[in-house]
Every structure is written in C-alpha cells, then in structure tokens.
Amino acid sequence: xxxxxxxxxxxxxxxxxxxxxxxxxxxxxxxxxxxxxxxxxxxxxxxxxxxxxxxxxxxxxxxxxxxxxxxxxxxxxxxxxxxxxxxxxxxxxxxxxxxxxxxxxxxxxxxxxxxxxxxxxxxxxxxxxxxxxxxxxxxxxxxxxxxxxxxxxxxxxxxxxxxxxxxxxxxxxxxxxxxxxxxxxxxxxxxxxxxxxxxxxxxxxxxxxxxxxxxxxxxxxxxxxxxxxxxxxxxxxxxxxxxxxxxxxxxxxxxxxxxxxxxxxxxxxxxxxxxxxxx
Ligand code: NAP
Numbered sequence: 001x002x003x004x005x006x007x008x009x010x011x012x013x014x015x016x017x018x019x020x021x022x023x024x025x026x027x028x029x030x031x032x033x034x035x036x037x038x039x040x041x042x043x044x045x046x047x048x049x050x051x052x053x054x055x056x057x058x059x060x061x062x063x064x065x066x067x068x069x070x071x072x073x074x075x076x077x078x079x080x081x082x083x084x085x086x087x088x089x090x091x092x093x094x095x096x097x098x099x100x101x102x103x104x105x106x107x108x109x110x111x112x113x114x115x116x117x118x119x120x121x122x123x124x125x126x127x128x129x130x131x132x133x134x135x136x137x138x139x140x141x142x143x144x145x146x147x148x149x150x151x152x153x154x155x156x157x158x159x160x161x162x163x164x165x166x167x168x169x170x171x172x173x174x175x176x177x178x179x180x181x182x183x184x185x186x187x188x189x190x191x192x193x194x195x196x197x198x199x200x201x202x203x204x205x206x207x208x209x210x211x212x213x214x215x216x217x218x219x220x221x222x223x224x225x226x227x228x229x230x231x232x233x234x235x236x237x238x239x240x241x242x243x244x245x246x247x248x249x250x251x252x253x254x255x256x257x258x259x260x261x262x263x264x265x266x267x268x269x270x271x272x273x274x275x276x277x278x279x
Contacts, residue, residue: 003249006145007257011058014261017268018059021277028271029061030113030264031080033073034092035099036066044092050260051090060267070099074106081108087274088113088267110274113266115167124167127174130273131266136168138258139200139221140175142249148198148219150175156193158182158209158235159202164223168200189213201235211240220248223255 021028032048048064055062063086067073073091080086089111091103109119115133123130132140143150155177159165169179177198182189193199193213199220201209206226214220224235234251241248249255272279 003142003145003254003258006141007261009145010141010258010261010265011054014058014265014268021268021271022059024277026271026275027059027061028087028267029063029085030055030088030090030267031086032062032064032090032092033076033080034064034066035070035073035095036068044094047260048092050256051263054257054260055264055267058264060264070096073099074102077103077106081106081111087111087271090114090263091116111270113263113270114163115266116163121162121167124170127170131269132171132262133163133167134259134263134266135164135202135223135255136171137262137265138255139168139223140171141258141262142221142255143198143219146247150177150198153177153197154195155179155198155200156182156196157200157202158186158189158193159200159204159223161202164202168202203235205235206233207235207237209236209241211237211244214241214244216244217246218244220245221255222249222251225251225256 018028052062065076067076080089089107090113104116104118107117109117112120113131115121115124115131120130150172155172157165157169157179160181160183165181169181172179180192182192186192190212194215196215196218199214199218200223202223204224204226206228220236220241222234222236226233232251236248238248
C-alpha cells in the first residue's frame with residue numbers, strides 16, 4: 001500500500017467514528033492555540049490549513065485561538081482545559097522557552113492529543129500509552145501499512161526531540177526493534193547510519209542524508225521539512241539515496257498526511273475517553 005492509500009483507509013475510519021459520535025449528539029472539537037507573532041511562518045500556516053481541511057472532511061470541529069503574549073496563551077489554555085466543549089488541545093510551535101517548559105505541567109492529560117504532558121509521556125515511556133504523539137505515530141502507521149516487520153530490525157533515528165525522535169525510538173522499541181538515537185554530538189554518523197535496516201531522519205537540515213549514509217536495501221524515512229528558496233526539501237538527498245535504498249518516503253505525501261490524521265485520531269480518542277464511550 002502506498003502512503004496515500006494508508007491515509008485514505010484511516011481517514012475513512014475516522015469519518016465513520018465521527019458519524020457514530022454525531023448520532024449520539026457529540027461533535028468532537030479540537031482547539032488550536034498559537035502565538036500571533038509566530039503565525040506567519042509558511043510551515044505553520046500550511047500545517048494549520050491541512051489540519052482544518054482534514055478535520056472538516058472527517059467532521060471534527062476546529063477552534064483556533066491566537067494569543068498576543070505567553071500569559072494570554074496560558075490563560076486561554078486554562079479556560080479551554082475546563083471547557084466541556086473542547087475535547088483536544090493542540091498548541092502550535094514555535095513557542096518561547098518559558099511556554100515549552102510550562103505547558104507539559106499545565107495541559108490536561110485527557111485533552112493532550114500531542115502527548116506532551118508529563119503524565120502522557122510517562123505512560124508512553126512505560127509502554128502503555130494513552131495517546132501516541134502524531135508524527136511518530138504517522139511513522140508507525142506507515143511501517144505497519146507497508147507490512148515491514150520491526151522485530152530484530154536495526155533502526156537508527158537521527159534526532160532526539162521530545163515530539164519526534166525520542167518518542168519514536170520508544171515506540172519502535174515496543175515493537176522489538178533494536179534502536180539507536182543519533183544527534184548532533186554523535187561521532188561518525190555515517191558509519192552508524194550505514195548499519196541501519198531502517199533509517200529515520202528528523203534533523204531539519206536540507207538534503208543532509210546522502211548515499212554514503214545508507215546501507216544497500218535500507219528503508220529511509222524522511223521527516224525533515226525544510227524550505228529552500230521557497231521549495232520544500234526533506235533531510236534526504238533523494239536522487240542519490242534512491243540508488244541504494246529499497247524505499248524512501250517523499251517529503252510531500254510521505255509521513256505528513258499520516259501525522260495530521262494521527263492527531264485527529266487522538267481528538268476522537270480523547271472525546272471517547274472523556275465521555276467514557278467504548279471504542
Ligand atoms: P528539532 O527539535 O530541531 O531536533 C532536531 C534534531 O536533529 C536534534 O536532536 C539535533 O541534535 C539533531 N541534529 C541537528 N544537527 C545534526 C547533525 N548534524 N547530526 C545529527 N543530528 C543532528 O526538530 P524536530 O521538531 O524533531 O523536527 C525535525 C524535523 O522534522 C524538522 O525538519 C521538522 O520540520 C520536521 N517535522 C516533520 C513532521 C512531519 O510530520 N513530517 C512533524 C514534526 C517535525 P541535538 O539534540 O544534539 O541538538
């Protein structure tokens with residue numbers, strides 16, 4: 001199955017789930033918070049647009065609230081946290097450091113559809129997640145959809161961010177892969193990457209991964225989203241890597257659509273948990 005088909009199957013399922021909730025008089029609602037100063041970035045605008053489009057097609061209501069300061073954003077977060085009409089909360093990045101530190105303590109775990117609260121991160125760490133973070137979940141859905149067995153596979157994840165690299169490594173570990181996390185201080189990244197049956201790049205540097213990083217026949221998942229002269233470019237230099245790898249995800253239509261759908265899947269999950277509805 002190509003990633004488009006995997007996404008279509010999931011989207012159809014989410015639409016059916018929303019219809020069942022609507023029959024009970026429930027409209028799942030996602031609240032998106034952001035800081036007004038940061039909204040002009042092209043990546044953020046297109047992410048917001050794709051969430052709105054998919055949510056509409058699935059039947060999820062979206063409220064967007066833009067704040068002019070960190071204090072205002074936290075006040076809005078507190079208000080939405082206690083609102084019965086909001087089921088999931090997404091706080092768009094970039095954010096200042098003080099918010100990055102505060103939000104994991106403040107967001108209510110049952111509405112935390114990005115899995116950034118300390119409680120939900122702890123559950124993920126323990127191997128019994130309530131929610132899984134959308135981008136790593138998108139990768140797992142892609143690998144499952146491609147029928148790629150993970151047990152015993154050597155996986156190298158480049159990037160150790162809290163929203164992508166680290167949780168993805170944990171999720172791969174839960175599927176019995178042997179996982180190594182690489183980062184900017186890793187020594188001899190080329191040699192390490194060449195050991196990978198599956199190489200995931202979440203670095204954010206255009207065309208950083210090249211032929212010399214890839215083992216013959218490896219699967220390469222490119223999570224990088226970089227803008228170069230207005231052109232969208234991944235972390236992977238596609239032309240050279242494609243000669244050696246057996247599969248490479250494209251920057252457009254790769255994991256991205258599955259990330260958005262996984263986020264919306266969490267909104268439905270959150271709604272059901274809050275209203276104690278069995279799946
Ligand atoms: P991030 O927080 O900036 O993390 C980047 C990671 O790359 C860090 O761990 C950093 O290491 C590592 N790194 C930087 N330079 C390196 C080098 N030379 N060698 C090895 N590792 C290096 O970014 P992020 O939020 O994880 O996002 C990563 C990329 O994925 C971005 O392009 C972002 O736009 C994209 N993204 C895509 C999706 C999607 O659905 N496709 C979703 C979210 C993000 P240190 O920790 O040592 O600094």
